Amino acid sequence: MGRTLFLALGIFLTIACSVTGLVILPNWQFQGLKPVTKKDGVKYPMPYFGDNHKGRAEYISHGCIYCHSQQVRMKGYGADIRRGWGTRRSVPRDYIYDYPHQLGTMRTGPDLANIGARQPSRDWHSLHLYDPQITSPGSVMPRFYYLFDEVKQGESPRAGAIKVPDGYPNRGSVVAIVPNERGEQLIAYLKWLNQSFPLPEAQQ
Amino acid sequence: MNVVNSPTEEIRARIEADSSARVVVTLYWASALFWLTFATLAGLISSIKLHSPDFLNYEWLTFGRIRPVHWDTAIYGFGGLAASGTLLWLQARLCQVKLPFRGPLIIGGILYNLGMVLGVIAVLAGYSTGVETLEFPVWAMTFLVLPFVVIVIANFTMYARKKTQHTYVSQWYLMAVTVWFPVLVLSAEACINFGAVDGVAQAIANWWYGHNVVGLFATPTGIAAAYYLIPKVIGKPIHSYHLSLVGFWTNAIFYNWAGTHHLTGGPLPAWTITVGVVGSMMMFIPVITIGINHHMTMLGSFHLLKTSPTLRFAVMGSMMYTVASFQGSLEALRTHQEVTHFTHYTIGHVHLGMYGFFAPLMFAMMYYAMPRLMRQEWSSARLIRIHFWCTLVGTALYGGAMCFAGVKQGLMMNDPAIPFLKVVEFTIPFLQLRTLAGLILLSGTMAFLINFGRMMARHKLTFADPTLFTSERNWDALLEEEQKV
Numbered sequence: 174m175g176r177t178l179f180l181a182l183g184i185f186l187t188i189a190c191s192v193t194g195l196v197i198l199p200n201w202q203f204q205g206l207k208p209v210t211k212k213d214g215v216k217y218p219m220p221y222f223g224d225n226h227k228g229r230a231e232y233i234s235h236g237c238i239y240c241h242s243q244q245v246r247m248k249g250y251g252a253d254i255r256r257g258w259g260t261r262r263s264v265p266r267d268y269i270y271d272y273p274h275q276l277g278t279m280r281t282g283p284d285l286a287n288i289g290a291r292q293p294s295r296d297w298h299s300l301h302l303y304d305p306q307i308t309s310p311g312s313v314m315p316r317f318y319y320l321f322d323e324v325k326q327g328e329s330p331r332a333g334a335i336k337v338p339d340g341y342p343n344r345g346s347v348v349a350i351v352p353n354e355r356g357e358q359l360i361a362y363l364k365w366l367n368q369s370f371p372l373p374e375a376q377q
Numbered sequence: 378m379n380v381v382n383s384p385t386e387e388i389r390a391r392i393e394a395d396s397s398a399r400v401v402v403t404l405y406w407a408s409a410l411f412w413l414t415f416a417t418l419a420g421l422i423s424s425i426k427l428h429s430p431d432f433l434n435y436e437w438l439t440f441g442r443i444r445p446v447h448w449d450t451a452i453y454g455f456g457g458l459a460a461s462g463t464l465l466w467l468q469a470r471l472c473q474v475k476l477p478f479r480g481p482l483i484i485g486g487i488l489y490n491l492g493m494v495l496g497v498i499a500v501l502a503g504y505s506t507g508v509e510t511l512e513f514p515v516w517a518m519t520f521l522v523l524p525f526v527v528i529v530i531a532n533f534t535m536y537a538r539k540k541t542q543h544t545y546v547s548q549w550y551l552m553a554v555t556v557w558f559p560v561l562v563l564s565a566e567a568c569i570n571f572g573a574v575d576g577v578a579q580a581i582a583n584w585w586y587g588h589n590v591v592g593l594f595a596t597p598t599g600i601a602a603a604y605y606l607i608p609k610v611i612g613k614p615i616h617s618y619h620l621s622l623v624g625f626w627t628n629a630i631f632y633n634w635a636g637t638h639h640l641t642g643g644p645l646p647a648w649t650i651t652v653g654v655v656g657s658m659m660m661f662i663p664v665i666t667i668g669i670n671h672h673m674t675m676l677g678s679f680h681l682l683k684t685s686p687t688l689r690f691a692v693m694g695s696m697m698y699t700v701a702s703f704q705g706s707l708e709a710l711r712t713h714q715e716v717t718h719f720t721h722y723t724i725g726h727v728h729l730g731m732y733g734f735f736a737p738l739m740f741a742m743m744y745y746a747m748p749r750l751m752r753q754e755w756s757s758a759r760l761i762r763i764h765f766w767c768t769l770v771g772t773a774l775y776g777g778a779m780c781f782a783g784v785k786q787g788l789m790m791n792d793p794a795i796p797f798l799k800v801v802e803f804t805i806p807f808l809q810l811r812t813l814a815g816l817i818l819l820s821g822t823m824a825f826l827i828n829f830g831r832m833m834a835r836h837k838l839t840f841a842d843p844t845l846f847t848s849e850r851n852w853d854a855l856l857e858e859e860q861k862v
Binding site: 177180181184185188189190192194196199200202203206234235236238239240242244246250251252255262263264265267268269272273275276278279280281305309311312315318319 | 430
């Protein structure tokens with residue numbers, strides 16, 4: 174029995190060490206991270222609120238993370254910055270309000286850490302989510318048509334509708350699209366994603 | 378302690394252990410095969426979607442939902458149940474005791490399956506937690522964790538009652554699984570889904586878990602199976618006891634720390650990544666020692682691969698363990714990650730590990746144990762042959778296509794002069810090859826399912842000899858004969 178106990182304790186110790194090292198310690202290290210106040214008095218980062226908060230839930234629910242990362246690697250490591258995915262590397266402070274985190278480990282599609290800065294237009298996001306082939310021909314992203322109401326030919330125009338371009342081959346009788354509630358929320362979240370504020374620790 | 382002395386007593390103890398485990402282990406393995414088929418189908422759908430995005434494009438089946446369902450059913454459904462069945466059967470056999478708590482274990486198996494169904498529906502309906510490999514909501518995960526309480530208690534009970542004097546290598550690994558898995562899942566759930574940890578620290582905890590659920594659960598069970606099956610089938614002892622000791626403890630110490638390489642280049646302090654890289658490099662020690670032990674035991678017995686289905690799957694598994702582990706360690710290096718991180722290379726590696734190493738060892742286990750549990754032989758050697766070649770060819774094609782495409786994809790992404798959509802365009806033929814590999818793997822699974830199903834149907838087909846690759850068995854003729862009797 175003594176040997177069994179030794180075996181079980183030894184095994185337990187191995188995992189206890191790594192829980193301490195990789196779960197508890199990092200949490201301690203980052204617990205004190207606070208937002209910084211910009212010159213205009215606005216804080217960065219800011220907690221998610223309203224539509225961008227709900228949009229984040231849509232992002233998670235549709236599993237965007239399985240193709241899109243949200244992290245910019247530092248200059249000289251990969252080509253994230255040269256590709257224009259960000260102006261600086263991402264740092265822990267950028268993520269203090271991220272729960273659950275959506276850092277991602279796959280780039281079947283481009284990084285989205287700064288998509289709000291790169292694509293600030295609601296129209297672009299709407300067309301891209303409705304059918305990626307409109308804005309990015311050759312993309313393998315699925316069409317998120319269920320996040321939109323379609324305005325067909327002959328129907329009365331609607332406020333906030335976005336015209337589907339004439340050259341779009343699959344338009345059928347659809348002349349315009351309007352993001353539904355979930356669509357608007359997801360777009361609000363995507364437009365919110367922006368790490369361009371130059372945090373001091375990201376300059377080192 | 379009752380020590381078994383004579384060979385007849387030992388055989389009797391073995392038969393008693395087998396018949397006591399019949400219902401429980403068969404339930405676990407049959408469910409594991411169901412989830413393997415489900416996971417393979419979900420993987421196939423995900424794969425097709427990546428080159429033909431309009432395929433089954435409904436909200437519930439969108440790539441971002443069917444893809445996590447694929448992984449969760451593969452690791453928890455197939456992996457969890459196949460490994461639990463292996464654990465219970467192997468421990469009962471090696472301790473030469475009857476399987477205890479059979480009633481609770483059966484209820485546990487049913488609860489586990491229920492949890493899987495709930496989890497799959499939750500993710501497809503959009504209620505994923507958003508944390509990779511822990512997508513199932515806590516209420517579904519609970520059904521997966523509860524049965525483990527019984528499995529852990531059963532394991533320790535068998536160990537305490539064991540009638541053998543020594544402890545075999547496989548038993549160390551099984552013991553380790555039962556200590557690690559509860560700690561792993563409970564701390565991950567507590568820290569990730571109950572909100573004790575957030576932001577970047579959550580990402581570290583996430584990948585500590587994501588890497589360890591493979592390394593501290595699937596891997597040890599796979600190694601335990603290889604340590605049991607290879608010497609058993611060829612009738613030679615393990616090459617070196619001392620090496621297995623070194624292999625076990627170095628694996629236990631270093632694997633734990635390797636997970637953070639999944640975040641290389643990410644917004645984390647350098648020390649966390651360095652720890653992951655060091656852990657991954659140190660893994661060369663257990664991998665090499667375990668490799669030497671398995672392969673040196675096989676040395677001189679390779680001709681048996683021609684006849685024994687169990688051995689063929691077990692050796693494929695143990696060889697792929699060496700290959701996939703070397704690949705994994707090198708992959709953790711920063712220079713390597715600069716190219717292959719965020720690409721299909723990682724996906725290729727995971728499949729080499731799960732479908733090249735873990736799954737064949739579980740298949741080997743089932744091919745070996747099922748005839749002993751059911752007291753009935755496999756009906757068709759041809760179906761086993763089809764299963765084997767589909768597994769080997771499918772995994773090789775999958776791993777080859779994805780790893781090659783991944784390197785090129787990474788190099789292209791690191792060249793900002795190449796537009797992103799050109800990178801996507803480059804990967805498409807390889808993604809189509811992957812779909813082909815998925816189809817091959819699915820065909821193999823189907824062949825196994827037919828053989829397994831026939832055994833379940835319990836036609837009283839008894840054979841004097843085991844089914845080997847050299848056996849010629851004709852199912853139809855046998856059925857006819859049975860009807861005459």
